[in-house]
Amino acid sequence: MLLEARDITKAFGSFKAVDDASVTLEQGDILGLIGPNGAGKSTFFNCLTGDLKTTSGRVLLEGRDITDVTPELRAGLGLARTFQVPQTFEGMTVLENVMIGAFLRTAHRKEAETKARAVLERVGMSRLADAPARSLGTPGRKRLEIARALATEPKVLLLDEAMAGLNAHEVKLAIDLVREIHRSGITLVIVEHIMEVIMSLASRVMVFHQGKEIARGSPREVTSNPAVIEAYLGKRAAKAAAGRTPAELMGGPDL
Amino acid sequence: MRRLIWLSVVAAIAIAYPLLLSSPFQQRLGALVLLYAIAASAWNIVGGYAGQVSVGHVVFFGCGAYAAMGSYAKFGLSPLFGVPGGIVIAVGLAAIIGVPTLRLSGHYFSMATIAVAETMRLIVTNTDWLGAAVGLSGPTVPRNIFDLSFLSSLPYYYLFLVILAVTLFITWWMTNSRMGFYLRAIKDSERAARSLGAPASRTKLYAYMLSAAFTSVAGALYAMMFGFVDPESGLGILISVKILIMAALGGAGLLFGPLVGAAILVPLEEISNSWLGGRGAGLTFVLYGAIIVLIARFQPGGLLSLFTRRRKPTSDTGASHAP
Structure with a gap:
């Protein structure tokens, strides 16, 4: 169970x-x-x-x-x-939002970034990686929520x-x-x-x-x-x- | 690369300033700008990056100032020996204050920090061992170089410059670490940050303690330069407000924001003081009030945020709509 x-x-x-x-x-x-x-x-x-x-x-x-x-x-x-x-963490980019999740399993910035990029690729948001998260609309934000959560494995x-x-x-x-x-x-x-x-x-x-x-x-x-x-x-x-x-x-x- | 060029330019100006503008008034002004920049940068760690607006930071400033003067006045040692003591006391106090107050959100945290600072000022004012209302003095005549008591402002200027560089370097290093990311996340949504595994309370507390340590150093340097500390200059609420406004004016949460704020406000205050003499003290408060209103109304991100580039999102995957 x-x-x-x-x-x-x-x-x-x-x-x-x-x-x-x-x-x-x-x-x-x-x-x-x-x-x-x-x-x-x-x-x-x-x-x-x-x-x-x-x-x-x-x-x-x-x-x-x-x-x-x-x-x-x-x-x-x-x-x-x-x-x-x-x-959404409004003051961050899309990538940084996902990195917050990735930081749970690693303390290293580079590693967190690599992992966050992989997650963004997986949810189909890699082209938005460097966009400010506040520029996303509802569908983007909902997807970003899922990406962040996935990054915590x-x-x-x-x-x-x-x-x-x-x-x-x-x-x-x-x-x-x-x-x-x-x-x-x-x-x-x-x-x-x-x-x-x-x-x-x-x-x-x-x-x-x-x-x-x-x-x-x-x-x-x-x-x-x-x-x-x-x-x-x-x-x-x-x-x-x-x-x-x-x-x-x-x-x-x-x- | 561009950042590096800008950094070199700023560093070159900072190093050359007291040699180019070498009147005692100008050198003193430069030293004061750097001193307040240290305090405001320290505040920025918890107030800017973590979004926990402390209006009681003077408590830590006072720890440093009293520790430095106390080590001379009470033990006959160089004020320098008081610096580590001041840091230890400030960090310890930050832990004691932070555990209950950092749970409070927004304005409630700010109000709690004011209450703590004012309480501390009243306690010290009524403690004879700490000189009560008169305060403590440093060495009137320097016994040796370790007393760090100079007539010229020039040595202070370079001392402060080094300390500021250290403060900014550690802040920069922190913002690029997991802790810095967590702080920014907590500032935007503590609940979401926690759901992603960020230990919010602990991270905020560490930031608060780190901030307290540097604020304490600023207090010690202040006391050394002026040669004395009393409850008003070491624990007065105006200092908390000054520190906060400098960071907010320049740009809270930006590395060089506090330095920019200090470089604008300190000269402004010095000039208004020299024009208006003793009568200007009340006007300073009015000026600060006006600045708070103006920042809040027109540029909540601070002056430096005018220069941060706004990147446009690429809206070609269908996942992005203008909100």
């Missing part, structure tokens, strides 16, 4: 944003976290990365308890993430809405990139709103609603689950929708 979350609860005051959620992740998995807005998937995600402290529950990476480990040390252990709103990569704000063509390119990353042996956790992305990428899906896990399984199983449809569309719509394919109802761009 690569990554495991046991009975995670995260409360803000008396409000439980995540209520007793558990998940296990095997090497080679692509786990999709979905749910309506405010369902708690991002909170759960941030508990896995260490950005938020859990109220109760444990997080284990390769059997080691990392619940109280800081985000920077989790990165060292092989956990990398991207941000929903790209946290992660075992598990957590993508927080890496496709949000992209058009259909850009989503396709991003899906290809995620597939390529998966083929290279990196296990993935993806939080995503776009159903199509989950359907085409995830091997397993976990559905959140009001802080609780309401369904899990393969993308097909989950999307035909009445509880899931109800969470997304409400009770009446769920009845009306009986017999239709859920992916159709939940939208997402036609690809």
Whole structure:
């Protein structure tokens, strides 16, 4: 087992944003976290990365308890993430942004630079290496987030809405990139709103609603689950929708 | 290559200056510019590169100044012997102050550093052993060359030039190391930097300690040149502000920014002082306030940022759009 979350609860005051959620992740998995807005998937995600402290529950990476480990040390252990709103280092070039990730495994500038260039090549951004990062638009920034995370040589990569704000063509390119990353042996956790992305990428899906896990399984199983449809569309719509394919109802761009 | 030429030109001007403009006033002015450039460059390490705007750096300045004068006044040693002591105290103090305050973000950190500096000034003002409000004096008549007490400003000028060169070299070396990269990343997004494995708290603390060490040296040099230190000249908030403004005016986060800022502000202050005499002291504050407003409004990156080239991105892969 690569990554495991046991009975995670995260409360803000008396409000439980995540209520007793558990998940296990095997090497080679692509786990999709979905749910309506405010369902708690991002909170759960941030508990896995260490950005938020859990109220109760444990997080284990390769059997080691990392619940109280800081985000920077989790990165060292092989956990990398991207941000929903790209946290680009505005004052740096694209290459330097990626070098920050590469510096995790080497203290030498030359080595970090060589590695960062290789990562940029891999994600198809090498021509932008010396451009100031602030000149990138949303698609570029999203891709840069992934490049930086890859430069840390992660075992598990957590993508927080890496496709949000992209058009259909850009989503396709991003899906290809995620597939390529998966083929290279990196296990993935993806939080995503776009159903199509989950359907085409995830091997397993976990559905959140009001802080609780309401369904899990393969993308097909989950999307035909009445509880899931109800969470997304409400009770009446769920009845009306009986017999239709859920992916159709939940939208997402036609690809 | 171009950088190297520019560097040689600046170095040549700096070395030749006191020989070309050799009146005592001009030499003294030159020495003061370099002295403040050392302090502002030291501030730049944590304030500019790491983006942690300390407004209490005078604490470390005071450590150096008091250590240098104390080693003479209390132990009869050359003020020079106080320098390592001042550095040790400043670095230790930086660690003690930094651990709790560097967790604060933005203005809260700045305010905490002001509070610490003012507290320190009040403590020293009420400590008889440190001369209380009167302060400590250095050797009135130099006993030997190691007292570093000269009538002419010329020896100070070259001493300061060497120390400034060392400060800038170490800063430059740091910015090209992993630590420098991490600091710049933390300045832009601490959360993202940490997610990529940058130990933010530790890196900021190291920068703060390094900055404190050089600021302490600047304080010691200041006390040696003036031959005394009191709570106002060694721990007054105006010095913190001066240091900060020089770095910000020239360009915080740029290697030569503080030097440029010092080269503009020190002469300005000296001239206004000599024109207005003692009455000018209050006006200096007004001047600083005006400069803060102007920098913030028109050139937040400092004057030197006018000259840094803006490279245009090559937008041919589809990954780049104008934001």
